[in-house]
Amino acid sequence: KNKTYQDVHNKAFIYDVTLNKWQSITPVPIETPINGLTGRLASVATSIKNKAYIFGGYTVAKDHSExxxxxxxxxxxxxASYQKLAAMPVPVDDSVALPYDNRYIYLVSGWHNDGNVNLVQLYDIETDTWQQASPFPGKPVFxxxxxxxxxxxxxxDGVRVDVHINKRRSYAAEASCYLGKIDKKKPSKIAWQLLPHPTGKSRYRMAAVGIDSYQKIVFIGGSDNPYNFNGIGYNGQASSPDNGVWIYDIKTHGWQVKTMSNATMDHRGLLxxxxxxxxxxxxxxxxQVLQTINQHGNINDYL
Known part of the structure:
Protein backbone atom coordinates (compact mmCIF):
# COMPACT_ATOMS: atom_id res chain seq x y z
CA LYS A 1 0.00 0.00 0.00
CA ASN A 2 2.98 2.32 0.45
CA LYS A 3 3.96 1.87 -3.20
CA THR A 4 7.71 1.45 -2.61
CA TYR A 5 10.06 -1.27 -3.86
CA GLN A 6 9.68 -2.98 -0.47
CA ASP A 7 5.95 -3.49 -1.02
CA VAL A 8 6.32 -5.63 -4.14
CA HIS A 9 5.40 -9.25 -3.35
CA ASN A 10 4.48 -12.56 -4.94
CA LYS A 11 1.50 -13.39 -2.71
CA ALA A 12 -1.49 -14.94 -4.44
CA PHE A 13 -5.17 -15.22 -3.60
CA ILE A 14 -8.21 -16.91 -5.05
CA TYR A 15 -11.81 -15.76 -4.83
CA ASP A 16 -14.73 -18.18 -4.71
CA VAL A 17 -17.66 -16.44 -6.36
CA THR A 18 -20.20 -18.90 -4.93
CA LEU A 19 -18.97 -18.54 -1.36
CA ASN A 20 -18.11 -14.84 -1.70
CA LYS A 21 -14.82 -15.62 -0.01
CA TRP A 22 -11.11 -14.97 -0.53
CA GLN A 23 -8.37 -17.37 0.49
CA SER A 24 -4.59 -17.38 0.21
CA ILE A 25 -2.89 -19.79 -2.15
CA THR A 26 0.75 -20.69 -2.75
CA PRO A 27 2.73 -17.61 -3.80
CA VAL A 28 3.57 -17.22 -7.48
CA PRO A 29 6.88 -19.05 -8.03
CA ILE A 30 9.98 -17.57 -9.59
CA GLU A 31 12.61 -19.87 -11.04
CA THR A 32 15.57 -17.74 -10.02
CA PRO A 33 15.06 -14.82 -7.62
CA ILE A 34 16.72 -11.71 -9.01
CA ASN A 35 19.06 -10.25 -6.39
CA GLY A 36 16.91 -12.03 -3.82
CA LEU A 37 13.69 -10.51 -5.15
CA THR A 38 10.68 -12.77 -5.76
CA GLY A 39 7.82 -10.31 -6.20
CA ARG A 40 7.23 -8.55 -9.48
CA LEU A 41 5.12 -5.77 -10.89
CA ALA A 42 3.25 -5.53 -14.18
CA SER A 43 2.85 -9.25 -14.77
CA VAL A 44 0.00 -10.06 -17.14
CA ALA A 45 -2.40 -12.97 -16.93
CA THR A 46 -5.25 -14.59 -18.77
CA SER A 47 -7.16 -17.86 -18.59
CA ILE A 48 -8.09 -20.79 -20.78
CA LYS A 49 -10.58 -23.28 -19.37
CA ASN A 50 -9.64 -24.10 -15.76
CA LYS A 51 -6.14 -22.63 -15.83
CA ALA A 52 -4.76 -19.15 -15.29
CA TYR A 53 -1.60 -18.24 -17.21
CA ILE A 54 0.81 -15.75 -15.64
CA PHE A 55 3.50 -14.04 -17.69
CA GLY A 56 6.60 -12.13 -16.66
CA GLY A 57 6.57 -8.90 -14.75
CA TYR A 58 9.58 -7.03 -13.43
CA THR A 59 11.48 -6.86 -10.16
CA VAL A 60 12.35 -3.56 -8.49
CA ALA A 61 15.52 -3.25 -6.39
CA LYS A 62 16.42 -0.73 -3.72
CA ASP A 63 18.35 1.33 -6.27
CA HIS A 64 15.19 1.31 -8.44
CA SER A 65 16.78 -0.89 -11.09
CA GLU A 66 14.16 -2.95 -12.90
CA ALA A 80 -4.57 -25.77 -6.81
CA SER A 81 -1.16 -26.26 -8.39
CA TYR A 82 1.34 -24.27 -10.45
CA GLN A 83 3.21 -25.61 -13.44
CA LYS A 84 6.30 -23.97 -14.90
CA LEU A 85 6.00 -23.46 -18.65
CA ALA A 86 8.41 -22.51 -21.40
CA ALA A 87 9.93 -19.10 -20.69
CA MET A 88 9.16 -16.11 -22.87
CA PRO A 89 11.72 -15.73 -25.68
CA VAL A 90 11.83 -12.00 -24.93
CA PRO A 91 10.73 -11.21 -21.36
CA VAL A 92 8.12 -8.46 -21.29
CA ASP A 93 6.07 -6.69 -18.66
CA ASP A 94 3.19 -4.21 -18.83
CA SER A 95 2.05 -6.13 -21.90
CA VAL A 96 -1.33 -7.54 -22.98
CA ALA A 97 -2.16 -11.27 -22.88
CA LEU A 98 -5.01 -12.38 -25.16
CA PRO A 99 -6.32 -15.97 -25.43
CA TYR A 100 -7.56 -17.42 -28.70
CA ASP A 101 -9.20 -20.67 -29.77
CA ASN A 102 -8.69 -22.27 -26.32
CA ARG A 103 -5.10 -22.91 -27.33
CA TYR A 104 -3.08 -19.79 -28.08
CA ILE A 105 -2.07 -16.75 -26.03
CA TYR A 106 -0.76 -13.58 -27.68
CA LEU A 107 1.52 -11.17 -25.80
CA VAL A 108 1.32 -7.85 -27.63
CA SER A 109 4.19 -5.34 -27.30
CA GLY A 110 5.28 -4.34 -23.76
CA TRP A 111 8.47 -3.34 -21.99
CA HIS A 112 11.68 -5.39 -22.04
CA ASN A 113 14.39 -4.25 -19.58
CA ASP A 114 15.52 -1.10 -21.41
CA GLY A 115 12.73 -0.28 -23.83
CA ASN A 116 9.50 -1.22 -25.55
CA VAL A 117 9.31 -3.99 -28.14
CA ASN A 118 6.97 -4.31 -31.11
CA LEU A 119 6.86 -8.10 -30.81
CA VAL A 120 3.75 -10.23 -30.73
CA GLN A 121 4.85 -13.39 -28.94
CA LEU A 122 2.59 -16.37 -29.45
CA TYR A 123 2.38 -19.17 -26.89
CA ASP A 124 0.82 -22.56 -27.66
CA ILE A 125 -0.55 -24.23 -24.52
CA GLU A 126 -0.77 -27.63 -26.22
CA THR A 127 2.88 -27.84 -27.25
CA ASP A 128 4.38 -25.51 -24.59
CA THR A 129 6.20 -23.62 -27.32
CA TRP A 130 6.62 -20.04 -28.50
CA GLN A 131 6.77 -18.43 -31.90
CA GLN A 132 6.77 -14.87 -33.18
CA ALA A 133 3.53 -13.63 -34.74
CA SER A 134 3.13 -10.66 -37.08
CA PRO A 135 4.64 -7.71 -35.20
CA PHE A 136 2.60 -4.92 -33.66
CA PRO A 137 2.37 -2.15 -36.30
CA GLY A 138 2.13 0.83 -33.99
CA LYS A 139 4.78 2.48 -31.88
CA PRO A 140 5.95 -0.04 -29.28
CA VAL A 141 4.25 0.68 -25.96
CA PHE A 142 3.87 -0.44 -22.38
CA ASP A 157 -2.93 3.37 -26.10
CA GLY A 158 -0.03 2.85 -23.67
CA VAL A 159 3.24 4.72 -23.32
CA ARG A 160 5.86 5.19 -26.02
CA VAL A 161 9.48 6.24 -25.62
CA ASP A 162 10.56 9.46 -27.33
CA VAL A 163 14.23 10.09 -28.04
CA HIS A 164 15.78 13.55 -28.31
CA ILE A 165 18.96 15.29 -29.40
CA ASN A 166 21.35 16.04 -26.54
CA LYS A 167 19.00 15.07 -23.76
CA ARG A 168 17.56 11.98 -22.13
CA ARG A 169 14.72 10.04 -23.64
CA SER A 170 11.24 10.63 -22.26
CA TYR A 171 7.95 8.78 -21.87
CA ALA A 172 4.85 10.00 -23.67
CA ALA A 173 1.24 8.87 -23.80
CA GLU A 174 0.39 7.22 -27.12
CA ALA A 175 -3.19 7.72 -28.30
CA SER A 176 -3.72 5.06 -30.93
CA CYS A 177 -5.79 1.92 -31.51
CA TYR A 178 -5.13 -1.02 -33.79
CA LEU A 179 -7.30 -3.88 -34.95
CA GLY A 180 -5.78 -7.25 -35.76
CA LYS A 181 -7.35 -10.21 -37.54
CA ILE A 182 -5.78 -13.58 -36.74
CA ASP A 183 -5.55 -15.90 -39.73
CA LYS A 184 -7.65 -18.92 -38.78
CA LYS A 185 -5.39 -21.27 -40.74
CA LYS A 186 -2.10 -19.75 -39.58
CA PRO A 187 -2.41 -18.27 -36.07
CA SER A 188 0.98 -16.55 -36.24
CA LYS A 189 -0.28 -14.35 -39.08
CA ILE A 190 -2.17 -11.22 -38.03
CA ALA A 191 -3.55 -8.66 -40.47
CA TRP A 192 -3.24 -5.33 -38.65
CA GLN A 193 -4.94 -2.05 -39.43
CA LEU A 194 -5.25 1.33 -37.75
CA LEU A 195 -8.50 2.10 -35.96
CA PRO A 196 -9.97 5.54 -35.32
CA HIS A 197 -9.31 6.45 -31.69
CA PRO A 198 -12.51 6.84 -29.63
CA THR A 199 -11.49 10.10 -27.96
CA GLY A 200 -8.08 11.17 -29.23
CA LYS A 201 -6.82 11.15 -25.65
CA SER A 202 -4.65 8.30 -24.42
CA ARG A 203 -5.31 6.33 -21.25
CA TYR A 204 -2.67 4.29 -19.44
CA ARG A 205 -3.22 0.94 -17.74
CA MET A 206 -6.89 0.64 -18.56
CA ALA A 207 -8.80 -2.60 -17.98
CA ALA A 208 -10.18 -4.32 -21.07
CA VAL A 209 -12.03 -7.48 -22.06
CA GLY A 210 -13.58 -8.98 -25.15
CA ILE A 211 -17.15 -10.25 -24.72
CA ASP A 212 -18.04 -12.90 -27.27
CA SER A 213 -21.76 -13.00 -26.48
CA TYR A 214 -22.12 -9.26 -27.15
CA GLN A 215 -19.49 -8.98 -29.89
CA LYS A 216 -17.95 -6.07 -27.99
CA ILE A 217 -14.53 -5.16 -26.63
CA VAL A 218 -14.77 -2.95 -23.54
CA PHE A 219 -12.11 -0.62 -22.11
CA ILE A 220 -12.54 1.15 -18.77
CA GLY A 221 -10.64 3.42 -16.40
CA GLY A 222 -6.93 4.10 -16.59
CA SER A 223 -5.23 7.48 -16.36
CA ASP A 224 -4.40 10.17 -18.89
CA ASN A 225 -1.08 10.83 -17.11
CA PRO A 226 1.36 7.87 -17.36
CA TYR A 227 3.20 7.10 -14.13
CA ASN A 228 5.59 4.78 -12.38
CA PHE A 229 4.45 2.26 -9.77
CA ASN A 230 3.96 4.97 -7.14
CA GLY A 231 1.18 6.67 -9.09
CA ILE A 232 3.21 9.84 -9.69
CA GLY A 233 3.48 10.75 -13.35
CA TYR A 234 6.71 10.73 -15.30
CA ASN A 235 6.09 14.47 -15.57
CA GLY A 236 6.21 14.79 -11.77
CA GLN A 237 2.46 15.37 -11.45
CA ALA A 238 0.18 13.08 -9.44
CA SER A 239 -1.95 10.88 -11.69
CA SER A 240 -5.72 10.62 -11.37
CA PRO A 241 -8.04 7.80 -12.45
CA ASP A 242 -10.52 8.14 -15.29
CA ASN A 243 -14.18 7.06 -15.34
CA GLY A 244 -14.38 6.57 -19.08
CA VAL A 245 -15.86 3.51 -20.80
CA TRP A 246 -15.02 2.76 -24.42
CA ILE A 247 -16.89 0.02 -26.27
CA TYR A 248 -15.82 -1.25 -29.67
CA ASP A 249 -18.50 -3.06 -31.67
CA ILE A 250 -17.10 -5.89 -33.80
CA LYS A 251 -20.13 -5.88 -36.12
CA THR A 252 -20.50 -2.15 -36.79
CA HIS A 253 -16.78 -1.30 -36.45
CA GLY A 254 -17.75 1.70 -34.34
CA TRP A 255 -17.03 3.07 -30.88
CA GLN A 256 -19.35 4.08 -28.05
CA VAL A 257 -17.96 6.40 -25.38
CA LYS A 258 -19.64 6.36 -21.97
CA THR A 259 -18.83 7.09 -18.34
CA MET A 260 -19.14 5.02 -15.17
CA SER A 261 -19.84 6.06 -11.59
CA ASN A 262 -16.41 5.15 -10.23
CA ALA A 263 -12.95 6.04 -11.53
CA THR A 264 -10.07 3.57 -11.20
CA MET A 265 -6.65 3.02 -12.75
CA ASP A 266 -3.60 0.75 -12.64
CA HIS A 267 -5.31 -2.32 -14.00
CA ARG A 268 -4.21 -5.45 -15.85
CA GLY A 269 -7.53 -6.85 -16.99
CA LEU A 270 -11.30 -6.48 -16.90
CA LEU A 271 -13.46 -9.36 -15.67
CA GLN A 288 -4.70 4.99 -3.11
CA VAL A 289 -4.20 1.27 -3.65
CA LEU A 290 -7.56 -0.51 -3.66
CA GLN A 291 -8.27 -3.81 -1.92
CA THR A 292 -11.77 -4.19 -3.29
CA ILE A 293 -13.57 -5.97 -6.09
CA ASN A 294 -14.66 -2.91 -8.03
CA GLN A 295 -18.06 -3.08 -9.69
CA HIS A 296 -18.35 -1.07 -12.88
CA GLY A 297 -21.94 -1.87 -13.76
CA ASN A 298 -23.86 -4.17 -16.05
CA ILE A 299 -22.71 -4.27 -19.66
CA ASN A 300 -26.28 -3.47 -20.71
CA ASP A 301 -26.09 -0.17 -18.83
CA TYR A 302 -23.70 1.05 -21.52
CA LEU A 303 -25.37 -0.32 -24.64
Missing amino acids: ISVSDVYSYDVIN GQAGGNVGNTLVIC FLDDQLLTIGGMGKNQ
Whole structure:
Protein backbone atom coordinates (compact mmCIF):
# COMPACT_ATOMS: atom_id res chain seq x y z
CA LYS A 1 0.00 0.00 0.00
CA ASN A 2 2.98 2.32 0.45
CA LYS A 3 3.96 1.87 -3.20
CA THR A 4 7.71 1.45 -2.61
CA TYR A 5 10.06 -1.27 -3.86
CA GLN A 6 9.68 -2.98 -0.47
CA ASP A 7 5.95 -3.49 -1.02
CA VAL A 8 6.32 -5.63 -4.14
CA HIS A 9 5.40 -9.25 -3.35
CA ASN A 10 4.48 -12.56 -4.94
CA LYS A 11 1.50 -13.39 -2.71
CA ALA A 12 -1.49 -14.94 -4.44
CA PHE A 13 -5.17 -15.22 -3.60
CA ILE A 14 -8.21 -16.91 -5.05
CA TYR A 15 -11.81 -15.76 -4.83
CA ASP A 16 -14.73 -18.18 -4.71
CA VAL A 17 -17.66 -16.44 -6.36
CA THR A 18 -20.20 -18.90 -4.93
CA LEU A 19 -18.97 -18.54 -1.36
CA ASN A 20 -18.11 -14.84 -1.70
CA LYS A 21 -14.82 -15.62 -0.01
CA TRP A 22 -11.11 -14.97 -0.53
CA GLN A 23 -8.37 -17.37 0.49
CA SER A 24 -4.59 -17.38 0.21
CA ILE A 25 -2.89 -19.79 -2.15
CA THR A 26 0.75 -20.69 -2.75
CA PRO A 27 2.73 -17.61 -3.80
CA VAL A 28 3.57 -17.22 -7.48
CA PRO A 29 6.88 -19.05 -8.03
CA ILE A 30 9.98 -17.57 -9.59
CA GLU A 31 12.61 -19.87 -11.04
CA THR A 32 15.57 -17.74 -10.02
CA PRO A 33 15.06 -14.82 -7.62
CA ILE A 34 16.72 -11.71 -9.01
CA ASN A 35 19.06 -10.25 -6.39
CA GLY A 36 16.91 -12.03 -3.82
CA LEU A 37 13.69 -10.51 -5.15
CA THR A 38 10.68 -12.77 -5.76
CA GLY A 39 7.82 -10.31 -6.20
CA ARG A 40 7.23 -8.55 -9.48
CA LEU A 41 5.12 -5.77 -10.89
CA ALA A 42 3.25 -5.53 -14.18
CA SER A 43 2.85 -9.25 -14.77
CA VAL A 44 0.00 -10.06 -17.14
CA ALA A 45 -2.40 -12.97 -16.93
CA THR A 46 -5.25 -14.59 -18.77
CA SER A 47 -7.16 -17.86 -18.59
CA ILE A 48 -8.09 -20.79 -20.78
CA LYS A 49 -10.58 -23.28 -19.37
CA ASN A 50 -9.64 -24.10 -15.76
CA LYS A 51 -6.14 -22.63 -15.83
CA ALA A 52 -4.76 -19.15 -15.29
CA TYR A 53 -1.60 -18.24 -17.21
CA ILE A 54 0.81 -15.75 -15.64
CA PHE A 55 3.50 -14.04 -17.69
CA GLY A 56 6.60 -12.13 -16.66
CA GLY A 57 6.57 -8.90 -14.75
CA TYR A 58 9.58 -7.03 -13.43
CA THR A 59 11.48 -6.86 -10.16
CA VAL A 60 12.35 -3.56 -8.49
CA ALA A 61 15.52 -3.25 -6.39
CA LYS A 62 16.42 -0.73 -3.72
CA ASP A 63 18.35 1.33 -6.27
CA HIS A 64 15.19 1.31 -8.44
CA SER A 65 16.78 -0.89 -11.09
CA GLU A 66 14.16 -2.95 -12.90
CA ILE A 67 14.62 -6.35 -14.56
CA SER A 68 12.02 -8.07 -16.74
CA VAL A 69 11.37 -11.69 -15.75
CA SER A 70 10.96 -14.42 -18.38
CA ASP A 71 9.01 -16.85 -16.17
CA VAL A 72 5.66 -18.26 -17.27
CA TYR A 73 3.40 -20.35 -15.03
CA SER A 74 -0.02 -21.86 -15.24
CA TYR A 75 -2.21 -22.25 -12.18
CA ASP A 76 -4.81 -25.02 -12.16
CA VAL A 77 -7.73 -23.70 -10.12
CA ILE A 78 -9.18 -27.20 -9.69
CA ASN A 79 -6.02 -28.90 -8.46
CA ALA A 80 -4.57 -25.77 -6.81
CA SER A 81 -1.16 -26.26 -8.39
CA TYR A 82 1.34 -24.27 -10.45
CA GLN A 83 3.21 -25.61 -13.44
CA LYS A 84 6.30 -23.97 -14.90
CA LEU A 85 6.00 -23.46 -18.65
CA ALA A 86 8.41 -22.51 -21.40
CA ALA A 87 9.93 -19.10 -20.69
CA MET A 88 9.16 -16.11 -22.87
CA PRO A 89 11.72 -15.73 -25.68
CA VAL A 90 11.83 -12.00 -24.93
CA PRO A 91 10.73 -11.21 -21.36
CA VAL A 92 8.12 -8.46 -21.29
CA ASP A 93 6.07 -6.69 -18.66
CA ASP A 94 3.19 -4.21 -18.83
CA SER A 95 2.05 -6.13 -21.90
CA VAL A 96 -1.33 -7.54 -22.98
CA ALA A 97 -2.16 -11.27 -22.88
CA LEU A 98 -5.01 -12.38 -25.16
CA PRO A 99 -6.32 -15.97 -25.43
CA TYR A 100 -7.56 -17.42 -28.70
CA ASP A 101 -9.20 -20.67 -29.77
CA ASN A 102 -8.69 -22.27 -26.32
CA ARG A 103 -5.10 -22.91 -27.33
CA TYR A 104 -3.08 -19.79 -28.08
CA ILE A 105 -2.07 -16.75 -26.03
CA TYR A 106 -0.76 -13.58 -27.68
CA LEU A 107 1.52 -11.17 -25.80
CA VAL A 108 1.32 -7.85 -27.63
CA SER A 109 4.19 -5.34 -27.30
CA GLY A 110 5.28 -4.34 -23.76
CA TRP A 111 8.47 -3.34 -21.99
CA HIS A 112 11.68 -5.39 -22.04
CA ASN A 113 14.39 -4.25 -19.58
CA ASP A 114 15.52 -1.10 -21.41
CA GLY A 115 12.73 -0.28 -23.83
CA ASN A 116 9.50 -1.22 -25.55
CA VAL A 117 9.31 -3.99 -28.14
CA ASN A 118 6.97 -4.31 -31.11
CA LEU A 119 6.86 -8.10 -30.81
CA VAL A 120 3.75 -10.23 -30.73
CA GLN A 121 4.85 -13.39 -28.94
CA LEU A 122 2.59 -16.37 -29.45
CA TYR A 123 2.38 -19.17 -26.89
CA ASP A 124 0.82 -22.56 -27.66
CA ILE A 125 -0.55 -24.23 -24.52
CA GLU A 126 -0.77 -27.63 -26.22
CA THR A 127 2.88 -27.84 -27.25
CA ASP A 128 4.38 -25.51 -24.59
CA THR A 129 6.20 -23.62 -27.32
CA TRP A 130 6.62 -20.04 -28.50
CA GLN A 131 6.77 -18.43 -31.90
CA GLN A 132 6.77 -14.87 -33.18
CA ALA A 133 3.53 -13.63 -34.74
CA SER A 134 3.13 -10.66 -37.08
CA PRO A 135 4.64 -7.71 -35.20
CA PHE A 136 2.60 -4.92 -33.66
CA PRO A 137 2.37 -2.15 -36.30
CA GLY A 138 2.13 0.83 -33.99
CA LYS A 139 4.78 2.48 -31.88
CA PRO A 140 5.95 -0.04 -29.28
CA VAL A 141 4.25 0.68 -25.96
CA PHE A 142 3.87 -0.44 -22.38
CA GLY A 143 0.75 -0.12 -20.23
CA GLN A 144 -1.54 -0.58 -23.23
CA ALA A 145 -4.86 -2.43 -23.00
CA GLY A 146 -6.60 -4.83 -25.32
CA GLY A 147 -9.22 -7.49 -25.79
CA ASN A 148 -10.39 -9.92 -28.40
CA VAL A 149 -13.59 -11.45 -29.69
CA GLY A 150 -12.76 -14.59 -31.60
CA ASN A 151 -9.93 -13.84 -33.99
CA THR A 152 -10.37 -10.05 -33.79
CA LEU A 153 -7.98 -8.15 -31.51
CA VAL A 154 -8.13 -4.49 -30.50
CA ILE A 155 -5.16 -2.83 -28.78
CA CYS A 156 -5.27 0.76 -27.52
CA ASP A 157 -2.93 3.37 -26.10
CA GLY A 158 -0.03 2.85 -23.67
CA VAL A 159 3.24 4.72 -23.32
CA ARG A 160 5.86 5.19 -26.02
CA VAL A 161 9.48 6.24 -25.62
CA ASP A 162 10.56 9.46 -27.33
CA VAL A 163 14.23 10.09 -28.04
CA HIS A 164 15.78 13.55 -28.31
CA ILE A 165 18.96 15.29 -29.40
CA ASN A 166 21.35 16.04 -26.54
CA LYS A 167 19.00 15.07 -23.76
CA ARG A 168 17.56 11.98 -22.13
CA ARG A 169 14.72 10.04 -23.64
CA SER A 170 11.24 10.63 -22.26
CA TYR A 171 7.95 8.78 -21.87
CA ALA A 172 4.85 10.00 -23.67
CA ALA A 173 1.24 8.87 -23.80
CA GLU A 174 0.39 7.22 -27.12
CA ALA A 175 -3.19 7.72 -28.30
CA SER A 176 -3.72 5.06 -30.93
CA CYS A 177 -5.79 1.92 -31.51
CA TYR A 178 -5.13 -1.02 -33.79
CA LEU A 179 -7.30 -3.88 -34.95
CA GLY A 180 -5.78 -7.25 -35.76
CA LYS A 181 -7.35 -10.21 -37.54
CA ILE A 182 -5.78 -13.58 -36.74
CA ASP A 183 -5.55 -15.90 -39.73
CA LYS A 184 -7.65 -18.92 -38.78
CA LYS A 185 -5.39 -21.27 -40.74
CA LYS A 186 -2.10 -19.75 -39.58
CA PRO A 187 -2.41 -18.27 -36.07
CA SER A 188 0.98 -16.55 -36.24
CA LYS A 189 -0.28 -14.35 -39.08
CA ILE A 190 -2.17 -11.22 -38.03
CA ALA A 191 -3.55 -8.66 -40.47
CA TRP A 192 -3.24 -5.33 -38.65
CA GLN A 193 -4.94 -2.05 -39.43
CA LEU A 194 -5.25 1.33 -37.75
CA LEU A 195 -8.50 2.10 -35.96
CA PRO A 196 -9.97 5.54 -35.32
CA HIS A 197 -9.31 6.45 -31.69
CA PRO A 198 -12.51 6.84 -29.63
CA THR A 199 -11.49 10.10 -27.96
CA GLY A 200 -8.08 11.17 -29.23
CA LYS A 201 -6.82 11.15 -25.65
CA SER A 202 -4.65 8.30 -24.42
CA ARG A 203 -5.31 6.33 -21.25
CA TYR A 204 -2.67 4.29 -19.44
CA ARG A 205 -3.22 0.94 -17.74
CA MET A 206 -6.89 0.64 -18.56
CA ALA A 207 -8.80 -2.60 -17.98
CA ALA A 208 -10.18 -4.32 -21.07
CA VAL A 209 -12.03 -7.48 -22.06
CA GLY A 210 -13.58 -8.98 -25.15
CA ILE A 211 -17.15 -10.25 -24.72
CA ASP A 212 -18.04 -12.90 -27.27
CA SER A 213 -21.76 -13.00 -26.48
CA TYR A 214 -22.12 -9.26 -27.15
CA GLN A 215 -19.49 -8.98 -29.89
CA LYS A 216 -17.95 -6.07 -27.99
CA ILE A 217 -14.53 -5.16 -26.63
CA VAL A 218 -14.77 -2.95 -23.54
CA PHE A 219 -12.11 -0.62 -22.11
CA ILE A 220 -12.54 1.15 -18.77
CA GLY A 221 -10.64 3.42 -16.40
CA GLY A 222 -6.93 4.10 -16.59
CA SER A 223 -5.23 7.48 -16.36
CA ASP A 224 -4.40 10.17 -18.89
CA ASN A 225 -1.08 10.83 -17.11
CA PRO A 226 1.36 7.87 -17.36
CA TYR A 227 3.20 7.10 -14.13
CA ASN A 228 5.59 4.78 -12.38
CA PHE A 229 4.45 2.26 -9.77
CA ASN A 230 3.96 4.97 -7.14
CA GLY A 231 1.18 6.67 -9.09
CA ILE A 232 3.21 9.84 -9.69
CA GLY A 233 3.48 10.75 -13.35
CA TYR A 234 6.71 10.73 -15.30
CA ASN A 235 6.09 14.47 -15.57
CA GLY A 236 6.21 14.79 -11.77
CA GLN A 237 2.46 15.37 -11.45
CA ALA A 238 0.18 13.08 -9.44
CA SER A 239 -1.95 10.88 -11.69
CA SER A 240 -5.72 10.62 -11.37
CA PRO A 241 -8.04 7.80 -12.45
CA ASP A 242 -10.52 8.14 -15.29
CA ASN A 243 -14.18 7.06 -15.34
CA GLY A 244 -14.38 6.57 -19.08
CA VAL A 245 -15.86 3.51 -20.80
CA TRP A 246 -15.02 2.76 -24.42
CA ILE A 247 -16.89 0.02 -26.27
CA TYR A 248 -15.82 -1.25 -29.67
CA ASP A 249 -18.50 -3.06 -31.67
CA ILE A 250 -17.10 -5.89 -33.80
CA LYS A 251 -20.13 -5.88 -36.12
CA THR A 252 -20.50 -2.15 -36.79
CA HIS A 253 -16.78 -1.30 -36.45
CA GLY A 254 -17.75 1.70 -34.34
CA TRP A 255 -17.03 3.07 -30.88
CA GLN A 256 -19.35 4.08 -28.05
CA VAL A 257 -17.96 6.40 -25.38
CA LYS A 258 -19.64 6.36 -21.97
CA THR A 259 -18.83 7.09 -18.34
CA MET A 260 -19.14 5.02 -15.17
CA SER A 261 -19.84 6.06 -11.59
CA ASN A 262 -16.41 5.15 -10.23
CA ALA A 263 -12.95 6.04 -11.53
CA THR A 264 -10.07 3.57 -11.20
CA MET A 265 -6.65 3.02 -12.75
CA ASP A 266 -3.60 0.75 -12.64
CA HIS A 267 -5.31 -2.32 -14.00
CA ARG A 268 -4.21 -5.45 -15.85
CA GLY A 269 -7.53 -6.85 -16.99
CA LEU A 270 -11.30 -6.48 -16.90
CA LEU A 271 -13.46 -9.36 -15.67
CA PHE A 272 -16.87 -10.16 -17.10
CA LEU A 273 -19.17 -12.23 -14.87
CA ASP A 274 -22.96 -12.54 -15.14
CA ASP A 275 -23.06 -9.43 -17.34
CA GLN A 276 -21.15 -7.45 -14.70
CA LEU A 277 -17.89 -5.62 -15.40
CA LEU A 278 -15.40 -6.05 -12.55
CA THR A 279 -11.83 -5.15 -11.67
CA ILE A 280 -9.81 -6.31 -8.69
CA GLY A 281 -7.69 -3.75 -6.86
CA GLY A 282 -5.91 -1.05 -8.80
CA MET A 283 -5.73 2.56 -7.68
CA GLY A 284 -8.43 5.08 -6.88
CA LYS A 285 -8.37 8.76 -5.97
CA ASN A 286 -5.10 10.20 -4.67
CA GLN A 287 -3.23 7.12 -5.89
CA GLN A 288 -4.70 4.99 -3.11
CA VAL A 289 -4.20 1.27 -3.65
CA LEU A 290 -7.56 -0.51 -3.66
CA GLN A 291 -8.27 -3.81 -1.92
CA THR A 292 -11.77 -4.19 -3.29
CA ILE A 293 -13.57 -5.97 -6.09
CA ASN A 294 -14.66 -2.91 -8.03
CA GLN A 295 -18.06 -3.08 -9.69
CA HIS A 296 -18.35 -1.07 -12.88
CA GLY A 297 -21.94 -1.87 -13.76
CA ASN A 298 -23.86 -4.17 -16.05
CA ILE A 299 -22.71 -4.27 -19.66
CA ASN A 300 -26.28 -3.47 -20.71
CA ASP A 301 -26.09 -0.17 -18.83
CA TYR A 302 -23.70 1.05 -21.52
CA LEU A 303 -25.37 -0.32 -24.64
